Amino acid sequence: MRNYLSTIKYALGISLVLSATGCSDQLDEVQPQTSLNRDLILSDPNAAMTLYYGVYGSFRNYHYTLFTLGEMRSEIWADGLFTESEDGGLRNYYTHNIDANNVPASNWAGFYSLLDKVNTAIKLFPQTPVPDDEKNRVLAEMHGLRAFVYYTMLKTWGGVPLTTEPVTQVGGLEELYRERATPEAVMAQVKADIEQSLSLFGSDNALTAPFTGTSKHIYWNRAATLTLKGDAYIWSGTHMGGGSADFATAQQALEEVSAMGGLGLVENYADLFNPAREAGNQEIIFAISYEKDEATVGAYGSFRVNTTQASTLLLDPYTNPRSVSQAYPYLSGASRVGLSESMIQKLQSSGDERIDATFEVMYRNAPPTYPIAGVLLTKFAGREDAGAQLYDVDFPVYRYADVLLLLAEAKTKQGVDPSAEINQIRERAYGSDYTPFVGGSQQENMQAILEEDLREFIGEGKHWWSLRRAGNEWVFAYVDPVYLAPGQEYKLLLPISVGMLNSDPKLTQTPGY
Structure with a gap:
C-alpha cells in the first residue's frame, strides 16, 4: 500500500x-x-x-x-551573509x-x-x-x-x-x-506543443483575452509562446545538436515578439515591481498573479528579516541612517540566505538603477565600520496596506527584457552582433549617459549578455537557466568550483x-x- x-x-x-x-x-x-x-x-x-x-x-x-x-x-546567493540560521534546503541548491x-x-x-x-x-x-x-x-x-x-x-x-x-x-x-x-523525445513534445499553441492562437496577439476581464498579463498568450520558442530552440541548438538552424529559428521567433505592438521596456525599472503599475504593463508578457484577498507572494520569506532584528539593523548608515524597521515597518521574514560581500560590491559598483530596486544592504549598528549584516530583497516586498505588508507583486515568467537578452544570445551564437539588444537593456539600467556595449568576440558577447542577465533578473528564477542555456563552460565559469567543477x-x-x-x-x- x-x-x-x-x-x-x-x-x-x-x-x-x-x-x-x-x-x-x-x-x-x-x-x-x-x-x-x-x-x-x-x-x-x-x-x-x-x-x-x-x-x-x-x-x-x-x-x-x-x-x-x-x-x-x-x-547569486552562494556564501551570502544572513542574520539567522541558514536555510539548509536552499544551501543544498547553491552548494550543489x-x-x-x-x-x-x-x-x-x-x-x-x-x-x-x-x-x-x-x-x-x-x-x-x-x-x-x-x-x-x-x-x-x-x-x-x-x-x-x-x-x-x-x-x-x-x-x-x-x-x-x-x-x-x-x-x-x-x-x-x-x-x-529520452531528452530528445521531451524536447520534441515541447516543440510540438509550441507549434500547436501558435496554430491555435492564429493572429491573436492580445496579451490577455477579453473574456478574462483583466488587463494584467497573467494568462498565457501568443507572445509568451513565441518567447518560449526562442528560449527552447536556443537550448536545443546548444545542447541537443540543433546548431545554427535552431538558433536561426529562435531568432525569428524572438524578432516576431519584438515587432509586436504594445510591448517594450518600461522606462523605470522599479515600475515592474509596483503593484499599482501591473495593469497593462508593456514589459510583462506573462506573470503569475498576486492580489489582495486572493493570494500573496510567499516565496521570499528567507530573503527578508525578522521584526526584532529589523529594529537593530541600519540602512545607509553613512548617508541617511535609519533602522530597517523605520524604512519597512511591516516587513517580516527571516534573514536566512543572502548575498556575499563580493557579490554586493560587484552589483553596487556600477550605478545601475536595477540594483536599488532589487535589494537593500543591512548594516550592523556598530560605528565606525558598520559591518554588513545581510541584504533585504525588496523587489517583491509589495506595499503597506491597512497597517500590514501586502506581498502582492506579480511574478514575471517572461517579460520583454527576456526577449531582448534571448535575441542577443541567438544572434551571438550565430556570430551576429548583439549590441543593439544589449544596449537597450543598458540604457534603461544606467540612463542616457550609459556606456554602450560594442560587439566583440563570441565569448565577449556572451559574457556581456550574462552580466546583464545577472543584474536584470535577481529573484526572478532565471540566472541558473541562463548559464545552462549559454553552455556548460559558462556554468563552470560562474559557479564556485568548490561546489561544482568541470568533470x-x-x-x-x-x-x-x-x-x-x-x-x-x-x-x-x-x-x-
Missing part, C-alpha cells in the same frame, strides 16, 4: 477534481462549487471556465519551485550538495499534478459548450503552458516520463508506471529519489548519480 500511494503522489494526479482557487475576480458568474466532474465540464460553460481558471490557480502554486530551480543553483540520497525537488517537484490539470483542459475543452473563439484561445494557452512545464522539467532532469492524457481512473498499480522518455557535468541535472525508483520499476536514475 505504501508504494502504491507513493507512486500516485509522484506520478499523475489521478483525480479530475479540480480546484478553482485564485480566480475569484473572474468567477462572479460561475456556479459556486468546490469540485468539478467531467459531465458538468462538458455541459456547463461556467464549469468549463472554472477548470480553465483553476489551471492558473494551480500554476501559481509552483512559484517557489520555479524560482528555486531557475536561480538558486547559480552563483546533491546526490541520490539528498534530492531536492523530489517527486518531479509535483509537476505531474499540474500537468494532469493541463491535460484535462486540453482533452475536455474541445467538447465543451464554450464559444469557439474562446475555446481556441484556451487550448492555445494550455498547449503553451504544457510546453513550458515540460521544458522546465527537461532542463531540470533531462528525460522525464511523458504523458499528454489526463488520468481518469486507475485499475492497477502497473498502469501508473512510466519510464523516462561534474552530471550534476547539472537533478537526481530522482530512491523512493521514486522503488515505487516504479520502469524508472531509472539520472545518469551519473
